[in-house]
Amino acid sequence: MHKHKVVIVGAGFGGMQAARSLRHPDIEITIIDRRNHHLFQPLLYQVATTLLATSEIAWPIRSVFRNRPDISTLLGDVVGIDREQKRVVLRDGHTVPFDTLILATGARHAYFGRDEWEPYAPGLKALEDATTIRRRLLLAFERAELETDPKAREALLTFAIIGGGPTGVELAGIIAQLAHHTLVKEFRSIDTRTSRIVLVEAGPRVLPAFHPDLSGYAERALEKIGVTIRTGIPVTSCGEDGIRIGETFVPAQTVIWAAGVQASKAGQWLDCPTDRAGRVIVEPDLTVKGMPEIFVIGDTALVTGPDGKPVPGIAPAAKQQGKYAAGIIRDRLSSKPSPKAFRYRHLGNLATIGPSAAVIELGRIRLKGWLAWWIWGLAHIYFLIGTRSRLAVAMSWLWTAVTGLHSARLITQKETLKGEV
């Protein structure tokens, strides 16, 4: 019997959830991803800041589905969709036929048309981004230890984070902790406590998705642990020696980009309408207009709620969409009537600030401080895949809490700091 072929492109939260929910005797699934691993992106900033090891938050896709013989995993770089022939085209020329296609290809960080900033202000989406940032961060302290010119040393000890959303806030918090506590006893020529951590947000307040009370709390908590906050002024340039905030130049050798994102190329592959960020404008059932066999979900789709607001680009939203798409595909196979339009259920917003504070917004409930931190930590451990990672991450955090040490402070890869050979 011919099985219904579902191809899922992208093994992020949306794609993984779709595969999990799509268990059906008449369906065979192929997952295609450029990487061999699913990444738990909400903790990626902790790899970038030396708290967690890469393998603690990433799992081989095929290993996750080892007990699902209906799922094949394929390491491949998709470069197009052949809608006529219903085939996915890979860079190496291979094609993969589908009956139904789920595009869950996510987003990359974007520089609002200023791509020339990227070498100076790397963003944080893939594991390699995290190890790149980790290397630059640690190298800045190493070079400062050797530097004799006070001005140059100051620039080496200035860390600028652009973007005041959860990622920016979380990065700033851990870098402050690293500079003001973890590393203090380890350097002999410099006092790492003199480091400046500058968090820049063009909008009026950090954590704009949260209630203003929580933004205010986060700003005070960050300032208390040594973060300088600059809101209301955009970054106007990024270069080798630092950034310009409005008119003011801030010499900084380490800059991290946590501002905009740009959707994947799914819209280009399909040649269909997208919004300014490149997200595919989907129908209420998450398919593309005129292509009922193609679903687009997660960060690469623009889904509008009944209130007219777009569904946010966060993990729970992508998972809900993956589950919904899987449900429709199963219903179609058994010729059930079309279900209702996708309805996003917002579970809440969470962000940590440094080592022992967090802010949480669950509907009308707003929490801050250590209790919020514990809920944040437990929620993240709960959502990690597999007992092994839960144990390992819990142990890493416990270790840091007890000893103040970070367990993954490695400078690896050969590329060195910009400007160096």
Add this chain to the structure above:
Amino acid sequence: MHKHKVVIVGAGFGGMQAARSLRHPDIEITIIDRRNHHLFQPLLYQVATTLLATSEIAWPIRSVFRNRPDISTLLGDVVGIDREQKRVVLRDGHTVPFDTLILATGARHAYFGRDEWEPYAPGLKALEDATTIRRRLLLAFERAELETDPKAREALLTFAIIGGGPTGVELAGIIAQLAHHTLVKEFRSIDTRTSRIVLVEAGPRVLPAFHPDLSGYAERALEKIGVTIRTGIPVTSCGEDGIRIGETFVPAQTVIWAAGVQASKAGQWLDCPTDRAGRVIVEPDLTVKGMPEIFVIGDTALVTGPDGKPVPGIAPAAKQQGKYAAGIIRDRLSSKPSPKAFRYRHLGNLATIGPSAAVIELGRIRLKGWLAWWIWGLAHIYFLIGTRSRLAVAMSWLWTAVTGLHSARLITQKETLKGEV
């Protein structure tokens, strides 16, 4: 008061032990290394074969010595020694003055004058080597899953390890385990059990440093878990498509070099006599002839025992030399008479073969099988630095023993398989 400046170049086992043993109120120590971390090299092959994560076997040098204010750590690439001025010269032009110098700069893998083999047969010395090998290993299976030509598929599923010492034996054992057990359920087009793991040794038997009985046991144990052993014939070429063993061509897309090593450039820096492998020929007190203030220890020194045999290039030997050099320096400061010549105490040889067997030689005691494996495991955990790593490595091993899964199967970095874009 002027303190006696000791500079240690290289934070391997020898350099770290020297720093540990050199605690003296009148001494200040600077450790210089190209990397920011000390690496537990005996377990590096487990990172290359996806059993352990990088951060489980590497620790920032300055973190290890955080409670030793007499020790400064410097990330720098030494390019020469200025003997007249008694200064170490770094690549970036910095110089570091010394009263006493300890060179503990180790060794790299060497290709016996066939450096053109390196791109095809990477060796295993640094963390990046391990992640490179890990990437190639995992990519070979991924590409085989997509390959339709049976010949090409066979070459992708052939893994050749060159060199039958402990590293070669250990690599072959885990790769066999990976192919014949761990990965079996995860691929749909290929049967990973058809993989060939070929261990090539030019000499007459594997583990040449061990008693022939143990070599024989190791060969049988390896064959039992699916390793093909080729002894007595040297590799005559390494290329893009495979290797040549004597006259026979073996198509293999993944080749790992575990054969020769070459000492660091310490001998060139000092312009002093070395042996063929580049090791500095040192005096009985580990100093260089005519340079009593310069010690050379570990893999970069040729130390000859009273039996005329060179001290082996293994961790315990380097540590004994580091401790000995530290003792001499302390004695000199307190004007004690010169101690006796360095005397190497051989503690034994250990090697694992796959997941539950090992061979151990402690003087006249010879052990093999699971008991040897347990002793091997406990010894390695004992020698890891820090409670954190001991727990983490023990947990990784336990996890693999119970579930058969490996915890660090990540393809990272951007370089892809040779031949690919």
